[in-house]
Amino acid sequence: MNQASDEALRTIREEVLDRENRAVVAITGPPGAGKTQRLRVATAEAKERGAFVVYFDVTTRSPWVMRGLAEAIQEAARGAGFQKMLGSPAWLRAIGTLARSKGGLYNPKEAGRRIGEALNATSPSFLLLNDVHNMTEAYEADLFVKTLEEVSGVMKPGVLLMFSCYVGYLAWLTANQPAFAARINRSIPLAGLSDDEARLVLAKKLLAKRIVEELEPTYPFDREAVRELNLAAKGNPRRLFELADVALERGVATRAYQIDGELVRAALSPRDGIAPGSRAPEKEAPPPPPAEPEVAATPPARPARRSLFKRSG
Numbered sequence: 001m002n003q004a005s006d007e008a009l010r011t012i013r014e015e016v017l018d019r020e021n022r023a024v025v026a027i028t029g030p031p032g033a034g035k036t037q038r039l040r041v042a043t044a045e046a047k048e049r050g051a052f053v054v055y056f057d058v059t060t061r062s063p064w065v066m067r068g069l070a071e072a073i074q075e076a077a078r079g080a081g082f083q084k085m086l087g088s089p090a091w092l093r094a095i096g097t098l099a100r101s102k103g104g105l106y107n108p109k110e111a112g113r114r115i116g117e118a119l120n121a122t123s124p125s126f127l128l129l130n131d132v133h134n135m136t137e138a139y140e141a142d143l144f145v146k147t148l149e150e151v152s153g154v155m156k157p158g159v160l161l162m163f164s165c166y167v168g169y170l171a172w173l174t175a176n177q178p179a180f181a182a183r184i185n186r187s188i189p190l191a192g193l194s195d196d197e198a199r200l201v202l203a204k205k206l207l208a209k210r211i212v213e214e215l216e217p218t219y220p221f222d223r224e225a226v227r228e229l230n231l232a233a234k235g236n237p238r239r240l241f242e243l244a245d246v247a248l249e250r251g252v253a254t255r256a257y258q259i260d261g262e263l264v265r266a267a268l269s270p271r272d273g274i275a276p277g278s279r280a281p282e283k284e285a286p287p288p289p290p291a292e293p294e295v296a297a298t299p300p301a302r303p304a305r306r307s308l309f310k311r312s313g
Contacts, residue, residue, distance in 0.1 A: 021157055023185045028167045036131070043128060095114060115154075116155050195226060195230050198237075
């Protein structure tokens with residue numbers, strides 16, 4: 001999916017892995033658009049090529065993002081064999097001081113310099129930050145973004161800094177942290193699925209559950225059903241799977257042999273409600289705030305998130 005975006009990301013990764021370039025990349029999109037998947041792909045490729053890779057999830061449960069990131073770098077260093085019993089490299093010892101920092105008290109320029117030097121010393125190296133929109137406390141977000149600004153200034157060819165966030169959060173960063181925004185080399189927006197792409201992802205998902213072979217790839221959904229589901233999901237893969245669950249439960253409840261467009265419309269109709277025992281579809285992330293003369297001093301709030309397809313067992 002999003003073939004143009006994936007091709008652009010592939011080119012960026014290759015240039016960094018070959019030490020031909022350095023890059024700061026933002027991946028944006030709504031929940032379920034595939035932001036985390038792109039970071040996971042980059043992680044797998046970096047490991048396959050023997051590069052140093054640090055993947056860090058910014059979550060609402062992270063008490064202090066900087067300490068968590070420093071600990072993630074230490075963990076990656078242990079996995080790569082940099083942390084020896086008889087001594088560690090200077091860059092790793094410097095990261096250790098960040099891991100021991102108390103609360104949110106740290107110098108962002110010094111922290112950024114240490115992280116940048118660590119990435120340079122281990123190049124080719126990837127620093128991948130997932131869901132930075134989870135930083136909604138203004139003070140912490142300001143410190144951390146200033147740290148990333150310093151990292152991007154220290155980075156040399158062979159280093160990739162890539163992060164994912166909602167579109168509205170990147171707009172907030174651009175307005176409130178223009179110095180860092182100016183250092184972003186590429187912003188990759190992930191668009192919604194086309195109907196053909198929606199059919200493909202459903203077929204892949206259903207393949208794992210398929211018992212009888214030689215059926216249509218998207219059975220029991222016909223083409224009209226897939227089109228209706230994708231329309232309701234607004235091209236969002238995660239929402240597509242959740243609404244497909246709702247339609248499936250409606251089909252089971254009505255003992256339908258095949259799920260067509262009419263059944264999907266009935267299953268998702270506000271008039272008819274949701275079939276008993278099913279989950280309500282996930283609410284969409286709120287749209288980016290409209291342009292205003294003055295931008296709010298705090299990051300936009302996070303929308304509530306739910307799981308994807310129901311898990312069996």
